[in-house]
Amino acid sequence: MTRLSRIESLKSRHFRIDQKIMSEGGRPRPDERVLMCLKLQKLRIKEEIERLSD
Known part of the structure; x- marks a missing residue:
């Protein structure tokens, strides 16, 4: 999976x-x-998106 698709x-x-x-x-x-629990999942996903976008 490419970074963009991820x-x-x-x-x-x-x-x-x-x-x-x-x-x-x-x-x-x-x-x-x-x-x-949902908000924590959402935050973790947001952080991963930001990390991958850098």
Whole structure:
């Protein structure tokens, strides 16, 4: 996998996780543990995208 395709794959995962966060956050009683886990995954992906973009 080339660096560019890896970045695109990570961006896609980042977007899907963001959608899951929005979905969970929109529930009447969102599970805070799930939200925290998703946000951590999103942050790690963002950091990897930034690292690969340099």
